[in-house]
Amino acid sequence: NQEVLDEMLLPYPDKVQKNRTKHIVRKNPEEGCQQIEANTRTVPGIISQRGCCYAGCKGVVVGPIKDMITITHGPVGCAYYSWGTRRNKARADDITPPEQIYGAMCFVTDMQEPDIVFGGEKKLAKMIDEVVEMFHPRAVNVCATCPIGLIGDDLGAVTKKATEKHGIPVLAYNCEGYRGVSQSAGHHIANNILMENVIGSGDAEKNPSEFVLNLLGEYNIGGDSWEIERILHDIGYRVQGVLTGDSSVEEMKNMHIANLNLVMCHRSINYIAEMMEEKYGIPWLKINFIGVEAIKKSLRDIAQVTGDETFIRRTEEVIAREEARVLPVIEHYRKICTGKTAFAFVGGSRSHHYQYLLKDLGMEVVVTGYEFAHRDDYEGRSVIPTIKTDADSKNIPELDIKPDPELYKEAHEHLNLTKEKFDEICSRVPLGNYEGMYPDMNGGTLMIDDCNHYEAEQLVKELKPDLFFAGVRDKYIAQKMGVPAKQLHSYDYSGPYAGFNGAMNFARDVANAMTTPAWKFIIPPWEKESENKGDINA
Ligand code: CFM
Secondary structure (H helix, E strand, O other): OHHHHHHHHOOOOHHHHHHHHHOEEEOOHHHOOOOOOOOOOOOOOOOOOOOOHHHHHHHHHHOOOOOEEEEEEOOHHHHHOOOOOOOEOOOOOOOOOHHHOOOOOOEEOOOOHHHHHHOOHHHHHHHHHHHHHHHOOOEEEEEEOHHHHHHOOOHHHHHHHHHHHHOOOEEEEOOOHHHOOOHHHHHHHHHHHHHHHOOOOOOOOOOOOOOEEEEEEEOOEOOHHHHHHHHHHHHOOEEEEEEEOOOOHHHHHOHHHOOEEEEOOHHHHHHHHHHHHHHHOOOEEEOOOOOHHHHHHHHHHHHHHHOOHHHHHHHHHHHHHHHHHHHHHHHHHHHHHOOOEEEEEEOOOHHHHHHHHHHHOOOEEEEEEEOOOOHHHHHOHHHHHHOOOOHHHHOOOOOOOOOOOOOOOOHHHHOOOOHHHHHHHHOOOOEOOOOOOHHHOOOOOEEEOOOOHHHHHHHHHHHOOOEEEEOOOOHHHHHHOOOOEEEOOOOOOOOOOOHHHHHHHHHHHHHHHHHOHHHHHOOOHHHOOOOOOOOOOO
8 A cells, every 4th residue: 555655645746745645545454553643734636525614604504494485695606616516305294294395495695797896785685675575484594605704795794684674583604615724614504603693582482301312413414314213213312413414403402402512423413412512511522323233333332321210221222123134135235345355545534434334244345535524533622722722723713602590400410310310421431522534444444534535546456446436426437447435525316324224225335235236347548549549749
């Protein structure tokens, strides 16, 4: 791997080589945790797989809230290309009737040249009036795109007036695409606005006989959160709110009544988990529902935190029942997958989460990395105090959260435990913590931050993995080279991949991808003769 790495870096100009070297770690188990550079600017022109700040705010965090209308204030392209492609599913239920589900629609102010010259505030105000009149939403989000920040439209002033006029929350997100180095900045901006304006604004009373969970950082891609909720309900928990897969503003308002916050994708939502802990004292637990062993650990950790024998027993019953059903199927596909190698490049947490599922299938991840994660996603939360804030991270405000004078309770009180019992549980269960992907990787594995088109191509060519996991921008690089590729963002057209049913679906899809004869018919470009023959340079 070291030679492959050296060869890959060689054609870069010196400055780029120096930059990229800091973003690449080859795991040396003797070295302790090796430092990686992350969440810093991409080298211009390098064809990164990252998205923009608007994508992280609108596309990832607030877009999936089904009963809020999300208006893109900007050109039609930004709205159109962030519309529906993430496969975050939603359905009507007792709280949200079908006419209140707006996720399948696309709302945009369609800024044209005269609007850019003379300002778009009036156009935006008119659009808010129109959507309220036509659709009667419970709340409206307005997400800014790059030109809005450049021309200086005052989003806050327009939305404040609209809130007063219509009597519903109209929220402004200054998530202009350029506001951070990637979509990660947009997650943080969305977290701040939801925390300030939505979470805790409801007046629901908690039923003391229920144990209430929130599922944070789960976006119901391909139906993932439905499968996770199925398992949690089976054990006997109530799920108050999901951020933000198949979620409604109605449920989100009352998320402060939860006993415990579960954090699935910590990258996109750890801000809210931390702010809810500061404001209400609600503890949070990092979980992972991708992979059978990971699910079992997560379910057992949750049960331990409740300190309740009924949940502990019921958890084991559900695990036994589900394993009896899914393990034989997974075993069937495992025979095909065992010993195969994979690359895994996804955004912020899946490159780590899916390693557990691949381990279940006997596969080895030889190259991995995130598009836009921070150092703690690689190295664990303990490095956070050592991360230097730069001009880009200072761009996003940190909210000053104070304990709520009425609702704040100590963590053990939220869990209905004595302080002694709570402390004892904390010594066994990692509440409020996550390890990065580094400790889970094998020696020699490459960890590459913000891997670009060229690097991915070089590595596929040299290391020839059996399967390439990535997104829509890079999957065809691999496929054209004869290596099957699966999207771990949208799951192509499949899913769910989370939970016990998800593990079965994933095993089937992966085995299918590697056994289809189609790949034998593709000749990789380096084995072909050049088509551009001629004697022009002869
Ligand atoms: Fe979290 Fe996500 Fe991810 Fe993410 Fe994303 Fe996504 Fe992702 Mo695509 S919130 S960080 S910004 S798990 S859209 S559902 S798959 S890059 S690894």
